[in-house]
Amino acid sequence: MKNHTFTAFRGVLLAAALVALPFTAAADGEAGDHVKDLKSHLGNYESEVNRFVERVEKLVGRYAEQGPDAAETDDLIELWEQVRIHSAVEVNQAPVYASIWQGIYGVKEAIDQEKDIATVRAEQKALESALWQALGVVKMAAQHQADGGHDDDSTESSASGSATVDEIVAQLDEVTVEHAEGETEEATELVHDTYMNLFEGIEGALIEQDAELVESLEKDFNVTLPKLLENGASVSEVTNRVDAMKDKLARAQELLKKAEESQGDVF
Amino acid sequence: MCSDVTRRDLMRALGALGVMSAFPLSGLAAGKGEAPFSVESLPPLEGELTLYLGRGEGGLYENVINAIRDRNPDLSLQVRRGPTVALANTIVAEAEAGARQADLFWAVDSGSLGLVSDAGLATALPDSLGEGLREGFRYDYWAPVSGRVRTLPFNTDRLSLGDIPEDIMALPDSGLSVGWAPAYGSFQSFVTAMRLLQGEKATREWLRAMKGRARQYAGEFGAVMGVSRGEVDVGLANHYYTLRLKAGQPDAPVSLAMTRDDAGSLLNASGAMALTDRPVAVNFIRYLLTREVQEYLVQEAYEIPMVNGVALPEGLPDQERIQPPSLDLTRLADLRPTLELMRDTGVL
Numbered sequence: 065m066k067n068h069t070f071t072a073f074r075g076v077l078l079a080a081a082l083v084a085l086p087f088t089a090a091a092d093g094e095a096g097d098h099v100k101d102l103k104s105h106l107g108n109y110e111s112e113v114n115r116f117v118e119r120v121e122k123l124v125g126r127y128a129e130q131g132p133d134a135a136e137t138d139d140l141i142e143l144w145e146q147v148r149i150h151s152a153v154e155v156n157q158a159p160v161y162a163s164i165w166q167g168i169y170g171v172k173e174a175i176d177q178e179k180d181i182a183t184v185r186a187e188q189k190a191l192e193s194a195l196w197q198a199l200g201v202v203k204m205a206a207q208h209q210a211d212g213g214h215d216d217d218s219t220e221s222s223a224s225g226s227a228t229v230d231e232i233v234a235q236l237d238e239v240t241v242e243h244a245e246g247e248t249e250e251a252t253e254l255v256h257d258t259y260m261n262l263f264e265g266i267e268g269a270l271i272e273q274d275a276e277l278v279e280s281l282e283k284d285f286n287v288t289l290p291k292l293l294e295n296g297a298s299v300s301e302v303t304n305r306v307d308a309m310k311d312k313l314a315r316a317q318e319l320l321k322k323a324e325e326s327q328g329d330v331f
Numbered sequence: 332m333c334s335d336v337t338r339r340d341l342m343r344a345l346g347a348l349g350v351m352s353a354f355p356l357s358g359l360a361a362g363k364g365e366a367p368f369s370v371e372s373l374p375p376l377e378g379e380l381t382l383y384l385g386r387g388e389g390g391l392y393e394n395v396i397n398a399i400r401d402r403n404p405d406l407s408l409q410v411r412r413g414p415t416v417a418l419a420n421t422i423v424a425e426a427e428a429g430a431r432q433a434d435l436f437w438a439v440d441s442g443s444l445g446l447v448s449d450a451g452l453a454t455a456l457p458d459s460l461g462e463g464l465r466e467g468f469r470y471d472y473w474a475p476v477s478g479r480v481r482t483l484p485f486n487t488d489r490l491s492l493g494d495i496p497e498d499i500m501a502l503p504d505s506g507l508s509v510g511w512a513p514a515y516g517s518f519q520s521f522v523t524a525m526r527l528l529q530g531e532k533a534t535r536e537w538l539r540a541m542k543g544r545a546r547q548y549a550g551e552f553g554a555v556m557g558v559s560r561g562e563v564d565v566g567l568a569n570h571y572y573t574l575r576l577k578a579g580q581p582d583a584p585v586s587l588a589m590t591r592d593d594a595g596s597l598l599n600a601s602g603a604m605a606l607t608d609r610p611v612a613v614n615f616i617r618y619l620l621t622r623e624v625q626e627y628l629v630q631e632a633y634e635i636p637m638v639n640g641v642a643l644p645e646g647l648p649d650q651e652r653i654q655p656p657s658l659d660l661t662r663l664a665d666l667r668p669t670l671e672l673m674r675d676t677g678v679l
Binding site: 224225226227228257260261262264265266267268269271272273274275276278279282283285286287320324327328329330331 | 576
């Protein structure tokens with residue numbers, strides 16, 4: 065799925081994590097009508113996951129037996145672009161969606177770099193795990209949809225500083241997806257927007273708790289990660305940087321929770 | 332989105348406001364006007380209200396909203412959150428589609444408020460609402476809630492306050508090393524202000540001269556940290572970074588200096604506007620201007636209070652010493668010439 069489709073739908077379906085502009089999202093139907101009736105398509109989605117897992121197994125098997133020339137790793141990307149569960153996952157759960165892309169590139173890069181078969185198998189296992197997890201997410205979303213769940217923007221949800229960290233992590237997962245899809249400009253812009261719209265809102269309270277942590281994340285957002293993206297770093301390099309940022313953000317979240325406990329009353 | 336807004340649109344919108352300018356030399360020193368009022372003096376809020384909230388100081392704005400909710404059980408408040416400019420676009424687009432939803436807009440930048448006002452969607456505020464605001468900060472269609480000001484944090488192990496020039500244009504000749512973050516929006520607004528106040532030629536020369544003695548940081552907080560570590564003598568940054576650092580590390584060798592009546596002491600504000608003529612919307616804004624909310628934002632977020640009689644955050648110079656320039660802020664939205672200038676000089 066192309067980036068603009070993802071962008072169009074995420075505002076509607078990722079609830080408070082992303083600001084909703086409902087009329088904007090509704091105008092774009094590229095995700096396919098099937099996402100409006102997930103329950104009716106669960107059988108198809110499951111078949112697609114099975115088929116994908118089989119294709120990965122065949123690919124890895126050929127690599128083990130015949131070497132890298134026998135394994136067309138780009139096929140994985142093309143297949144993922146074609147299956148309908150792709151959009152069903154994409155519009156419902158960004159973290160799992162990112163994990164699938166990371167898994168695909170994990171296998172692809174391990175083979176392309178002619179890593180040992182044990183390493184390739186480990187990447188294969190991670191990809192399969194992400195795919196099955198994604199199917200579970202879609203099943204839950206289908207149930208929610210069938211129960212009459214609304215795709216609103218959770219206007220009642222509060223956005224505390226610690227909750228904002230969860231949003232930042234979700235955005236960083238999206239960055240890895242954009243990068244994996246070759247959307248460098250979008251990925252870089254998303255890093256910038258995440259910093260401006262989310263991180264800047266929480267850094268104040270963090271500075272008092274751990275100034276060096278804030279400075280480090282500021283550098284990650286404004287220099288390190290954008291440069292990796294612009295320089296065409298591999299998916300694994302970008303993922304590793306994002307993972308390192310997530311570790312820092314986990315500490316930030318702990319600090320923010322403590323800070324929130326000690327905040328005074330307004331009235 | 333039905334309508335994409337550019338910086339040029341924002342500039343035009345701000346121009347239409349016609350009131351977002353002229354922070355007088357004595358802006359923060361002026362204490363005339365009504366004393367701050369307490370929440371106890373306000374009527375209860377009742378009925379339904381939808382607030383569009385631009386991203387601000389993490390959960391602190393949320394705390395303010397929740398406190399207002401708790402105090403007004405008969406108020407049914409819906410809150411939509413998002414980047415300020417995106418919400419401004421949404422407000423305008425919804426109005427164009429005949430589906431207005433927002434009754435209130437609380438924005439972190441004045442440009443977005445100008446955009447909505449330009450679309451004719453803002454409700455004029457009663458004069459009584461502005462009486463408690465600082466002089467120079469009383470507007471027809473929006474109320475400033477809290478402010479931020481440009482400062483020069485300096486290393487106190489190396490320098491004293493008297494070593495810091497009070498004229499930003501004199502900084503290149505001061506012999507001081509400087510930390511800055513040119514990619515930052517606040518820094519670019521500062522350069523824009525300089526361009527407007529001093530002219531393009533002088534600003535170009537200033538940038539070129541500074542480039543030779545400036546060290547670039549990933550962000551303005553990084554520049555403040557650089558000052559604290561002694562990597563540079565002076566930084567260019569919004570005030571709250573230094574105050575936050577000192578709150579966590581009281582012994583950090585950094586303090587704040589300010590220039591006088593120039594771009595180096597530029598002040599900007601967040602603000603709120605009503606989008607309906609129902610009294611509950613204006614009364615909600617009154618809650619934001621209460622002594623209690625203003626003090627909360629000072630204490631928890633180190634923001635500059637916009638009502639008379641509320642003390643500035645600890646660590647800032649006295650309010651008599653804070654002298655932002657008299658400048659038409661509508662023109663700050665025109666960043667393109669500034670970015671070209673910064674690129675031409677190799678700063679960006």
